[in-house]
Amino acid sequence: MIRKAKAVWHGTGRDGSGNLSTDSGVLGGTPYSFKTRFENEKGTNPEELIAAAHAGCFTMALAFGMQLAGLNPTELETEAAVTLEPEGQGFRISKSALTLRAKVPNLDEAKFAELAKGAEKNCPVSKVLNAEITLDAKLV
Numbered sequence: 001m002i003r004k005a006k007a008v009w010h011g012t013g014r015d016g017s018g019n020l021s022t023d024s025g026v027l028g029g030t031p032y033s034f035k036t037r038f039e040n041e042k043g044t045n046p047e048e049l050i051a052a053a054h055a056g057c058f059t060m061a062l063a064f065g066m067q068l069a070g071l072n073p074t075e076l077e078t079e080a081a082v083t084l085e086p087e088g089q090g091f092r093i094s095k096s097a098l099t100l101r102a103k104v105p106n107l108d109e110a111k112f113a114e115l116a117k118g119a120e121k122n123c124p125v126s127k128v129l130n131a132e133i134t135l136d137a138k139l140v
Helices: 034-038 046-068 109-122 124-128
Strands: 006-008 017-022 032-033 076-087 090-103 131-140
Touching: 032 034, 032 076, 046 076, 046 090, 046 109, 046 124, 109 124, 109 131
Parallel strands: 090 131
Antiparallel strands: 006 017, 017 032, 076 090
């Protein structure tokens, strides 16, 4: 399975701008720039997309883990907060903090913690990130 995305950029790093597109069409010429990345201009940025990918990957991995355990979650809600910090002349993604709130009938805290930790360790996006990953998981 291969998934593709394309970035097109015009101009310098600070003053230029670009757009991102995916083969699926979900992103189609979506703008990104210095201001969407480092300020609050409307558009997206690589870190936001990594956060979305990590939240989605982790949550789906957990749903599959729960299915294998015979559980049927009512709702799994995950937020991923990706930290970008200076490093040398550039930047690095240093952390992805996952916050999970789950509604799962007939699930005890110990099994919940085991399943959540397994999903955090085994989702493909967690495996590719060279960053600290934290998990705050609570049954609600």
